[in-house]
Amino acid sequence: MTVFEKYGALKVTGKNLTDSQGNIVQLKGISTHNIAIYSEYINETALKQYVDEYKVSIMRLAMYSAFADDVKGYADSDDEHRQELENYIADAVEMCNKLGIYCMVDWHILFDYDPNMHTDMAIRFFRNIVTRLKDYDNVIYEICNEPNMNLETQEKTSWEMIKNYANQVIPVIREIKKNCVIIVGTPIWSQDVDVASESPLEYEDIMYTLHFYAASHTDRIRDKLKVALNNNLPVFVTEFGVGHADGNGTIDEEQTEIWLKLINENKISHIIWNLSNKNETSSIIAPDCEKYYNFTDDDLSACGKYMKSIMGRE
């Protein structure tokens, strides 16, 4: 039985992701790197391996909204590229659906630190993609990866600013697809779940993002999670790293294990960054591996090998 056959369409009950009966569902998975660059790792053969061997139950498709790593994002690109990105996502969702796993569509804001910078484009994207995918119940929509700050002026994107954006985008999605889980990023690179928990959004089936990179984020961020959980906030770790916040650096197993203990105790779903062979610690494929499927353990980086043990845990 596949995970989707087991749980079907998801919802949020109290602070948990659940099936329609209210049974808690904890998803574990892998996030792509930027799909405009590393698209090839999503193919049927590879996905089958992620599911059967790595025990993945969700794939996250990171679609950058703005320019990063020398390529344009959805918002600052042209219509042809936008169409390609939408086609790619629709195909990937279908592949995940066939295999019976969940899929997360991620509007990956990053250098566009405030989601309000591209609200119109986000609305256009979600209107198009949700219309295409409205018959698929295995999709979770993540509407803003990591609101953060203008590094020049140090102006932070506040929770109120994020709510302003969410209150425009969520109704667009819900008008097309009534029942689906939507995930909203939180201030400061999706760390301030405590702040969000003081004043959550007023919709059903919403979850809030917490991201951590174990070598950079420790007790201070874990305390934020604890506050949020005490306030009954539904939290989804849509991205975590076992190394440093820049995606590189050394793997911190000790801190990763402390994090995993906390999130597993609370049945919090989590997704590891990132599915690529880029020469950086957080990539799960070894830099010298040029395959896109049929990976052996030697084709995995240190992070990739660790990923296998993390996904496979009860």
Ligand code: IDC
């Ligand atoms: C990093 C990638 C890196 C890329 C950079 C900019 O690992 O290769 O050059 O983005 O696109 C995040 C972001 C995620 C980052 C990751 C590591 O969501 O896009 O990826 N990170 O820095 N938040 C915290 C860490």
